[in-house]
Amino acid sequence: MRLSTLFTKTLKEAPKDELSVNARLLMQAGFIDKLTAGVYTFLPLGLRVLKKIENIIREEMNKVGGQEILMPALTPKSIWETTGRWAAFDALFRLAGTDNKEYALGATHEEVVVPLAQKYVFSYKDLPLYIYQIQDKFRNEKRAKSGILRGREFIMKDLYSFHTDEADLDEYYKAMQKVYFKIFERCGLLDKTYLTFASGGSFSKYSHEFQTITPAGEDEIYICESCQIAVNKEIVGDLENKCPNCGNKNLKADKAIEVGNIFKLITKFSDPFGFSYVDEGGNKKPVIMGCFGLGLSRVLGTVAEVRHDDRGLVWPKEIAPFTVHLVTINSPDIEANNKIKLASEKIYRELQTGGIEVLFDDREGETSTGEKFADADLIGCPLRLVVSERTLEQDSVEVKNREEENKELVKISRVTHNI
């Protein structure tokens, strides 16, 4: 991608009325645009990051047997009445269609997925089953806040698991915890993310949240440093301020943002829909369910909160919009400038041929060197390559690591190989 043709531009100053770090940086760097409170457009740079997070999640879900589908976001009132949530779920966006038929915008999809699974699952032989989707969710939040951390429209992966019995659910639930940590590792959040005990609702003692430590977080969690797990403030009192794993009473409080939440639904949704199967003995039994949510847009915002410095974003390699930010520094000398242009075009092509994703700052004219560097810092790709008169004298490019700040000269002939 050439910066000269990228339709978005960076802003010299962050939007004044945004206080949250993710909103300021992501808007300033041109990753997202706000349409209205809690509703954002993902611009080319932001979308690339989002797609990378999406693909990581997809890969990991598929590894544990997930089958991807895409359910509608527009859902009829009737299914919500079956579970009583038409009235009970106050963040539900409700709207009327023709003939005053009422709809809800999907805020979560148990009401859609259960009747769906019901059409195909009849026997223990059909279980277990894991189906998921990655989709926009709509919640009429009383107050949207913190940039993309709490929006009214947001992107979420929701996987629903169906089991013959609780033991099978428990096993999958455990496996899924590992998978979630794998996802957070790949997104660069592992070191700050804790498995957190949270309230379980009516059918299960606990649910588990994945909470990432950041001052921007809305939740307070109590961390047991020996077990590396945490307890949400909302239930820490119920546990007598002890670690549920080892009994440690010396828990450390911190602010965190919930990036994922997994539930044992048991029969909470199978019951109202009468979702059952026939076991080996010919007995009718309720299908046991689990639900596994993960907010992609929230992960993106959380990474911005956790991985930045005073100059801009610092993307983890696997989800960076581009691996390399290639900068040309023009020269007033026409002949020298042509050499620089030729060399950088060649490097650009070679990197791309080598499968490396490159953002090429090929802007000329009045775009100053300082501006190019400032943009590279702000956008935050892991590696910055500089081609200039100075580096060409040594037949090299300068390679700088965004995170570690170290620079080295690398021979042009070996650039693709060295990255």
Place this chain on the structure above:
RNA sequence: CGGGGCGUGGCCCAGUUGGUUCAAGGCGCCUGCUUUGGGAGCAGGAAAUCCCGAGUUCGAAUCUCGGCGCCCCGACCA
């Protein structure tokens, strides 16, 4: 939903005891020249229903009332 703050070209903002020194400055954009290793310089230019509506007044960005929007705190987050 309660409380607070804010709303002036695309962005950051000055101006708000009402009055041809009020729509100023900076960024960005356009033209020309210059410049090129940390958001460059000079000259010229385009671009603003001063959030909206009503009112007070000879006169409103400025005062009054109503509304809308955004941010923050709180409550809420099945």
